[in-house]
Amino acid sequence: MAQPAPAAESPKLIALVAGGSGLVGRHLLELLAVQPDFGRVLAVTRRPLNFDHPRLANRIVRFETLEQSLTGTRAHVGFCCLGTTLRMAGSREAFRQVDSDYVLAFARAARAAGVARFVFNSSVGADSASKNFYLRVKGEVEAALAAIEFPALDIVQPGLLLGWRNEFRPLELASSLLLPLVNPLLLGRAEPYRAIPARVVAAAMVGAARSGRKGVHRYTHRGILELAK
Numbered sequence: 001m002a003q004p005a006p007a008a009e010s011p012k013l014i015a016l017v018a019g020g021s022g023l024v025g026r027h028l029l030e031l032l033a034v035q036p037d038f039g040r041v042l043a044v045t046r047r048p049l050n051f052d053h054p055r056l057a058n059r060i061v062r063f064e065t066l067e068q069s070l071t072g073t074r075a076h077v078g079f080c081c082l083g084t085t086l087r088m089a090g091s092r093e094a095f096r097q098v099d100s101d102y103v104l105a106f107a108r109a110a111r112a113a114g115v116a117r118f119v120f121n122s123s124v125g126a127d128s129a130s131k132n133f134y135l136r137v138k139g140e141v142e143a144a145l146a147a148i149e150f151p152a153l154d155i156v157q158p159g160l161l162l163g164w165r166n167e168f169r170p171l172e173l174a175s176s177l178l179l180p181l182v183n184p185l186l187l188g189r190a191e192p193y194r195a196i197p198a199r200v201v202a203a204a205m206v207g208a209a210r211s212g213r214k215g216v217h218r219y220t221h222r223g224i225l226e227l228a229k
Contacts, residue, residue: 011039012037012038012039012040013037013038013039013076013077013209014038014039014040014041014042014074014075014076014077015032015038015040015041015042015075015076015077015078015079015209016042016044016070016073016075016077016078016079016110016113016115017029017032017041017042017043017044017078017079017080017081018043018044018045018078018079018080018081018082018102018103018106019079019080019081019082019083019121020043020044020045020049020051020058020081021045021047021049021050022081022082022083023161023163023198024081024121024161024198024201024202024205025081025202026051027163027198027199027201027202027203028079028081028202028205028206029041029043029049029051029053029056030051030202031202031203031206032055032079032206033053033055033056034053035206037210038055039055040055040057041053041055041056041057042057042059042073042075043056043057043058043059044059044061044066044069044070044106045058045059045060045061046060046061046062046063047060048060063102063105063106066102066105066106066109067105067108067109067112069109070109070110070112070113071112073109073113074113074114075110075113075114075115076114076115076116076117077115077116077117077118077119077209078106078107078110078113078115078117078118078119078150079118079119079205079209080103080106080107080110080118080119080120080121081121081205082098082099082102082103082106083098083099083121084098084099085134086133086134092133095133095134095137096137099137099138099141100137100140100141100144103120103141103145104141104144104145104148107120107145107148107150108148111148111150115150116150116151116152117150117151117152117153117154117208117209118145118148118150118152118153118154119154119155119156119205119208119209120141120142120145120153120154120155120156121156121158121201121205122138122141122142122155122156122157123135123138123157123158124157124158124159124192124193124220124221125138125157125192125193126138126139126141126142126157127139128140128142128143142155142218146216151214152213152214152215152217153215153216153217154205154208154209154211154213154217154219155216155217155218155219156201156204156205156208156218156219156223156224156227157192157218157219157220157224158196158201158220158221158224159192159193159194159195159196159221160195160196161195161196161197161198161201162195162196162197162198163197163198163199191220191221191222192220192221192222193221194221196221196224196225200224200225200228201224201228203227203228204219204223204224204225204227204228205227207226207227207228207229208227211227
């Protein structure tokens with residue numbers, strides 16, 4: 001009796017990643033490189049990464065010409081972890097260039113590459129009407145990403161990220177030592193502001209890519225923990 005033919009293997013996904021040298025991005029690349037459903041990871045950076053894997057391709061680009069640099073690229077899922085701080089950027093204009101201009105250029109390039117699901121690492125409290133410049137820019141970017149009309153847009157909005165950065169941020173270091181002790185006190189409407197390990201946020205971004213949900217979805221602390229499982 002003839003044996004049934006083996007089921008065809010599902011096509012492997014291609015991930016397109018920006019911000020892979022950052023705190024969340026480093027964990028994200030390490031996770032994606034070993035996921036069975038991702039066959040290739042294209043990491044777009046300004047400088048070579050300190051991470052290598054057979055599935056990883058590191059494309060060095062000038063972000064000022066990002067869209068042109070990615071012409072002809074094909075991918076299924078886009079992940080964006082781009083971001084800086086006002087102190088690191090040096091001015092509001094430089095901050096907006098990284099956290100808004102580069103993010104949106106990458107999103108447009110991802111859409112042109114065929115990306116149907118875009119996963120963005122934003123911030124708790126992001127609000128285009130906020131009086132806080134940082135949170136206002138984050139909120140404006142979220143609205144602009146929604147306008148690009150990806151079939152699926154997942155936005156994670158973590159509180160303070162816990163983990164070791166390449167650059168020294170004294171205020172964040174002090175907060176990272178204190179906030180885990182404060183986390184249990186942040187209840188109800190304050191719960192989204194709980195500090196969270198960067199590796200958990202990265203795992204949540206991978207989880208979002210597998211969620212199957214269409215449309216725009218935002219996840220704060222509790223939702224991020226669920227996605228990361």
